[in-house]
Amino acid sequence: xxxxxxxxxxxxxxxxxxxxxxxxxxxxxxxxxxxxxxxxxxxxxxxxxxxxxxxxxxxxxxxxxxxxxxxxxxxxxxxxxxxxxxxxxx
Amino acid sequence: xxxxxxxxxxxxxxxxxxxxxxxxxxxxxxxxxxxxxxxxxxxxxxxxxxxxxxxxxxxxxxxxxxxxxxxxxxxxxxxxxxxxxxxxxxxxxxxxxxxxxxxxxxxxxxxxxxxxxxxxxxxxxxxxxxxxxxxxxxxxxxxxxxxxxxxxxxxxxxxxxxxxxxxxxxxxxxxxxxxxxxxxxxxxxxxxxxxxxxxxxxxxxxxxxxxxxxxxxxxxxxxxxxxxxxxxxxxxxxxxxxxxxxxxxxxxxxxxxxxxxxxxxxxxxxxxxxxxxxxxxxxxxxxxxxxxxxxxxxxxxxxxxxxxxxxxxxxxxxxxxxxxxxxxxxxxxxxxxxxxxxxxxxxxxxxxxxxxxxxxxxxxxxxxxxxxxxxxxxxxxxxxxxxxxxxxxxxxxxxxxxxxxxxxxxxxxxxxxxxxxxxxxxxxxxxxxxxxxxxxxxxxxxxxxxxxxxxxxxxxxxxxxxxxxxxxxxxxxxxxxxxxxxxxxxxxxxxxxxxxxxxxxxx
Ligand SMILES: [Fe+2]
Ligand SMILES: [Fe+2]
Numbered sequence: 001x002x003x004x005x006x007x008x009x010x011x012x013x014x015x016x017x018x019x020x021x022x023x024x025x026x027x028x029x030x031x032x033x034x035x036x037x038x039x040x041x042x043x044x045x046x047x048x049x050x051x052x053x054x055x056x057x058x059x060x061x062x063x064x065x066x067x068x069x070x071x072x073x074x075x076x077x078x079x080x081x082x083x084x085x086x087x088x089x090x
Numbered sequence: 091x092x093x094x095x096x097x098x099x100x101x102x103x104x105x106x107x108x109x110x111x112x113x114x115x116x117x118x119x120x121x122x123x124x125x126x127x128x129x130x131x132x133x134x135x136x137x138x139x140x141x142x143x144x145x146x147x148x149x150x151x152x153x154x155x156x157x158x159x160x161x162x163x164x165x166x167x168x169x170x171x172x173x174x175x176x177x178x179x180x181x182x183x184x185x186x187x188x189x190x191x192x193x194x195x196x197x198x199x200x201x202x203x204x205x206x207x208x209x210x211x212x213x214x215x216x217x218x219x220x221x222x223x224x225x226x227x228x229x230x231x232x233x234x235x236x237x238x239x240x241x242x243x244x245x246x247x248x249x250x251x252x253x254x255x256x257x258x259x260x261x262x263x264x265x266x267x268x269x270x271x272x273x274x275x276x277x278x279x280x281x282x283x284x285x286x287x288x289x290x291x292x293x294x295x296x297x298x299x300x301x302x303x304x305x306x307x308x309x310x311x312x313x314x315x316x317x318x319x320x321x322x323x324x325x326x327x328x329x330x331x332x333x334x335x336x337x338x339x340x341x342x343x344x345x346x347x348x349x350x351x352x353x354x355x356x357x358x359x360x361x362x363x364x365x366x367x368x369x370x371x372x373x374x375x376x377x378x379x380x381x382x383x384x385x386x387x388x389x390x391x392x393x394x395x396x397x398x399x400x401x402x403x404x405x406x407x408x409x410x411x412x413x414x415x416x417x418x419x420x421x422x423x424x425x426x427x428x429x430x431x432x433x434x435x436x437x438x439x440x441x442x443x444x445x446x447x448x449x450x451x452x453x454x455x456x457x458x459x460x461x462x463x464x465x466x467x468x469x470x471x472x473x474x475x476x477x478x479x480x481x482x483x484x485x486x487x488x489x490x491x492x493x494x495x496x497x498x499x500x501x502x503x504x505x506x507x508x509x510x511x512x513x514x515x516x517x518x519x520x521x522x523x524x525x526x527x528x529x530x531x532x533x534x535x536x537x538x539x540x541x542x543x544x545x546x547x548x549x550x551x552x553x554x555x556x557x558x559x560x561x562x563x564x565x566x567x568x569x570x571x572x573x574x575x576x577x578x579x580x581x582x583x584x585x586x587x588x589x590x591x592x593x594x595x596x597x
Pocket of ligand 2: 362490491492493494495522525527555
């Protein structure tokens with residue numbers, strides 16, 4: 001089994017542009033919806049790009065805003081001003 | 091067009107300044123005297139500065155985001171109360187899952203708050219020290235938001251009123267209580283391994299994610315909201331857990347065997363404690379979202395598999411008895427619900443037998459086990475109820491010395507035979523539900539020989555008296571109100587009256 005990384009976000013208005021950006025920027029990502037939340041799985045690596053989210057919401061989005069809607073994660077995380085990356089082996 | 095993103099100082103620089111930049115080496119006191127607890131466990135740290143929080147969250151940003159989370163949460167809780175949100179839940183049986191959650195878990199949040207405050211003072215490295223300080227505040231927040239939720243349900247339903255008192259005394263609540271007491275009386279690195287890694291990283295998804303989703307599905311807006319709000323801190327706690335493990339393993343090869351032993355211990359302890367959650371998911375939610383077995387497959391087999399594959403580069407292996415825990419995922423919820431059904435007279439929430447529809451769901455979700463081993467038992471109890479001979483177990487059960495759960499679990503490979511293990515220590519014999527629990531005792535007998543076992547305490551006369559009425563009084567449980575079956579309970583009567591009133595209004 002390839003190491004799957006995952007991020008679970010609340011399924012609400014605030015998280016929706018983040019969810020959409022993730023699905024756009026990670027073509028092999030797969031979204032599993034459950035009541036109230038969505039778990040996005042991706043083989044090996046998943047990136048959340050501030051630029052993509054900012055474009056969607058029309059203002060500067062700080063990757064730290066992820067703290068408002070994140071529910072859970074799997075993988076090792078790395079965050080800077082431009083993106084948040086989940087991967088294994090880092 | 092979005093304006094270009096710009097920052098005066100980047101995140102990595104800000105983080106470095108706000109953690110290590112504020113730290114100093116002591117000069118007129120020895121560092122070992124200032125931080126006396128972080129060496130006795132034998133974990134060797136050569137360079138604390140190698141630690142970095144991957145979220146790089148600094149205190150100022152922490153306050154900003156936490157403030158926003160609290161504002162949102164309390165707006166929802168307030169409107170839940172104002173609009174009588176308790177009327178919108180799927181069924182009043184559901185509230186019993188919340189009773190178990192709030193009496194079992196909320197006091198642990200408070201314990202976590204206290205112990206992370208201790209680590210936030212006593213860890214030598216500035217990075218993890220700051221992370222522990224933040225987590226201490228998070229856990230206090232979790233305890234508070236859960237108590238606010240309790241205060242609303244407590245106005246309408248039984249079983250909530252005495253939650254802190256009950257936590258310290260009631261037989262099944264001593265399962266989570268003893269789990270946390272064990273962690274808090276360990277050294278700082280074992281506590282991190284127990285709570286941050288084994289519990290929060292490896293197992294907490296099994297507690298919060300399906301359960302909160304279940305709350306959403308059952309119309310419990312208050313629990314969904316505190317749950318997801320608490321859970322938004324959890325991603326940070328999980329990174330603390332995985333960073334601690336990697337940090338210990340990277341710092342010195344001598345740390346590996348110590349860490350492995352802790353991982354084995356706390357995985358097994360967590361697995362046994364989460365059996366209570368398994369039962370909540372499979373039996374207590376009127377509308378079910380996924381089975382315990384499915385949750386175990388997603389969150390342990392799959393997510394845990396990827397995690398331990400990654401950690402194998404440090405020589406760490408999958409926790410001992412993980413295969414047995416996976417086998418038990420087919421049994422544990424059924425066995426636990428059967429225990430509570432038999433001892434409903436001493437429980438602070440209501441029980442019931444699954445309906446035909448619920449049993450069909452259980453057969454579908456547990457094709458290997460439910461019809462074969464568990465359906466016949468529930469059907470027999472149902473027949474007995476119909477004849478007016480509802481079965482109560484009036485003998486106090488033997489408890490496992492380690493996990494403190496009544497010895498109702500079966501042998502690996504043979505679900506028709508109860509598992510028993512025992513060992514001798516200083517002339518006394520101690521009993522266990524499993525090899526996992528026995529190993530834990532044998533590694534630390536002087537600690538576990540002192541366990542406060544609820545049944546032993548009753549027999550020793552320390553729990554208010556010798557009969558059920560005395561013990562319930564000592565638990566602060568109202569006989570005939572807080573305990574026994576849902577059917578016929580004051581909770582049910584009240585709920586039915588509400589439903590009837592609503593039908594009348596609707597015409
Ligand atoms: Fe918490
Ligand atoms: Fe046990």
